[in-house]
Amino acid sequence: MTTDAPEAPFAADLALALELADLADSVSLARFRAVDLDVRTKPDRTPVTEADLAVERALRDRLAIARPDDGVLGEEFGTEGDASRQWIIDPIDGTANFLRGVPVWATLIALAVDGVPVVGVVAMPALGRRWWAARGTGAWTTDAPGTTSDGSVEPRRIAVSQVADLADASLSFQSLAQWRDAGYRDRLLALADRVWRDRAYGDAWSYMLLAEGLLEIVGEFDVKVYDLAALIPVVEEAGGRFTSITGEPGPGHGSSLATNGLLHDRVLDVLR
Structure with a gap:
């Protein structure tokens, strides 16, 4: 049976x-x-x-x-x-x-x-x-047709990276103006000085790149619950961690910080 x-x-x-x-x-x-x-x-x-x-x-x-x-x-x-x-x-x-x-x-x-x-x-x-x-259930994605070596468009499970050193991490920060208006521009620049690479991929895409293990840190301000709620299960089921810039869990704090988990506390320390 x-x-x-x-x-x-x-x-x-x-x-x-x-x-x-x-x-x-x-x-x-x-x-x-x-x-x-x-x-x-x-x-x-x-x-x-x-x-x-x-x-x-x-x-x-x-x-x-x-x-x-x-x-x-x-x-x-x-x-x-x-x-x-x-x-x-x-x-x-x-x-x-x-x-x-x-x-x-x-x-x-x-x-x-x-x-x-x-x-x-x-x-x-x-x-x-x-x-x-x-x-x-884990986190999943489908690739665009014609973008994989075998032509597959079947769902595949995704996971965050295992990068454990800020010096090897990639950061996406949305926009400098956003961080400036929140009074965090200098802290963002301090974090950018600590990481390997910084780019502003933008909006939901940054978080999905993180969930796929393609970058390690995403942060932004002036975000609402509807901007973040769908992102949280994907990031967390992929093994990442998701809080506000000041460390509170959940989507209702007006800011967001997502990481691969291994770097989260160190990023919070830099931004404090």
């Missing part, structure tokens, strides 16, 4: 999140680089496009059918419901890139339970890439 292994506790939610990502991709790609794309400026002076709004509406409509008892938090339409289970959506993370035709943007989909992100999907359809994770 054989016994099947028990299903991971959030397997069905992860499957739904991946379905939502398919839906989001179909909506966003249809308007990417459209010559008649409608762009407006929100009260906080950040841009929003018709695609941001359409993606979030589509995902909310699907969740209302698939998970009617769950809450939803989205960048464009706010919070709906107060359940312990909350879906968190950033319809297009990197709207400025999207509206300029730069392919580095993502749809971020997360499920949080009692405020803790347990499922995360990061879809970057203009690059042909996707990353996902749920608690206890």
Whole structure:
């Protein structure tokens, strides 16, 4: 007699999140680089496009059918419901890139339970890439067609690097202006002086490069829960560590620091 292994506790939610990502991709790609794309400026002076709004509406409509008892938090339409289970959506993370035709943007989909992100999907359809994770399942990705030596597009498990010395680490910091405005520019430069390489890859992509073991440190300021919630399960299931710049766990502190785990405390010491 054989016994099947028990299903991971959030397997069905992860499957739904991946379905939502398919839906989001179909909506966003249809308007990417459209010559008649409608762009407006929100009260906080950040841009929003018709695609941001359409993606979030589509995902909310699907969740209302698939998970009617769950809450939803989205960048464009706010919070709906107060359940312990909350879906968190950033319809297009990197709207400025999207509206300029730069392919580095993502749809971020997360499920949080009692405020803790347990499922995360990061879809970057203009690059042909996707990353996902749920608690206890590991972190996974698919490569863009034609970018692997064997032509495979099968899911592969990913893990952070084992770099244990700051002098060998690669750092992604978003933008100097962001760190300057937060009063941390000098500390960022001190960290950059300690590492092997520094670059500003930008937005969700930096965290996914970290989860794949391609760099070791990512930090930024002026970030909201919907900017970070989907990233946390992927980074942590890949073996990394994710806190605020001052070391608090979770996505709700206005800043983020993700590392391969081995370097986290040393980076916090430099930034203090």
